[in-house]
Amino acid sequence: MNIILLGAPGAGKGTQGDILAKRVGLPKIATGDLLRAAVKAGTLLGQQAQSYMDRGLLVPDEIILGLIEEKLGSKDARHGAIMDGFPRTIAQAEAVDGFLSSRGDQIDSVVAFEIQDETLIRRMIGRAGEEGRSDDTSDAIRKRLQVYREQTAPLLQFYEERGVMARIDATGSVDEVAASVAKAIPS
Numbered sequence: 332m333n334i335i336l337l338g339a340p341g342a343g344k345g346t347q348g349d350i351l352a353k354r355v356g357l358p359k360i361a362t363g364d365l366l367r368a369a370v371k372a373g374t375l376l377g378q379q380a381q382s383y384m385d386r387g388l389l390v391p392d393e394i395i396l397g398l399i400e401e402k403l404g405s406k407d408a409r410h411g412a413i414m415d416g417f418p419r420t421i422a423q424a425e426a427v428d429g430f431l432s433s434r435g436d437q438i439d440s441v442v443a444f445e446i447q448d449e450t451l452i453r454r455m456i457g458r459a460g461e462e463g464r465s466d467d468t469s470d471a472i473r474k475r476l477q478v479y480r481e482q483t484a485p486l487l488q489f490y491e492e493r494g495v496m497a498r499i500d501a502t503g504s505v506d507e508v509a510a511s512v513a514k515a516i517p518s
C-alpha cells in the first residue's frame with residue numbers, strides 16, 4: 332500500500348506519518364528528513380540541496396526523484412510506503428506514478444491535511460525554537476507557504492480526480508488528527 336500525506340508545511344504530516352507508519356507497519360519516507368540528513372553528512376547531494384532549502388524553495392526534481400526511487404525501491408518498502416513531503420509538484424507525482432506502475436504498483440491513498448495559514452505559521456515559529464531548522468526563519472516560512480500554494484496545492488485536484496483522496500481537518504490535537512487519519516486509512 333502506498334500512501335501520500337499531502338499538506339502545507341507545518342500541517343503535522345511528519346508527526347502523523349510516524350504514528351501511521353507504526354500502526355500500519357510501513358516505512359515513512361520523508362524527503363525533507365532525507366535532505367536534511369544529506370546536508371548534515373555533507374554529501375554532494377546535500378550541498379546541492381541546501382541553498383534551495385534555506386531559501387524555502389523546492390529542491391530540483393532530478394535530485395528528489397533519485398532519492399525517492401532509491402527509497403521506494405528498497406527492501407523496506409517492498410510492501411509500500413508512506414510518503415511525507417513528496418510529491419510536491421505535478422511532475423513529481425507523474426514520475427512516481429511511472430516508477431510505481433513499472434512494477435505493477437500504484438498510489439492507493441492520499442490524505443490531505445487541511446489547516447489555516449495562521450495556525451501553520453504559529454506552529455512553524457514554535458518549532459523553529461525547538462528544532463533550530465535553518466529554514467524556519469520568517470522569510471523562508473513565508474516563501475515555503477507561497478511555494479506550497481503555487482506548486483504543491485494543484486496536487487489536491489490531481490488526486491481528487493483519481494478518487495484516492497481523503498481530506499482531514501488538521502487543526503486539532505495530535506490524537507484528534509490521528510483519529511481522523513485512522514478513519515481515512517483503516518488498519
Ligand code: ADP
Pocket residue numbers: 339340341362363364366383384385387388389390391395415416417418419423466475
Ligand atoms: P516543510 O513541509 O515544513 O517545508 P520538509 O521537511 O517537508 O518541511 O521540507 C523542507 C525543505 O526540503 C523544503 O522547503 C524543500 O526545500 C525541500 N524538499 C522536501 N521535499 C521536497 C520535494 N519533494 N521536492 C522538492 N523539495 C523538497
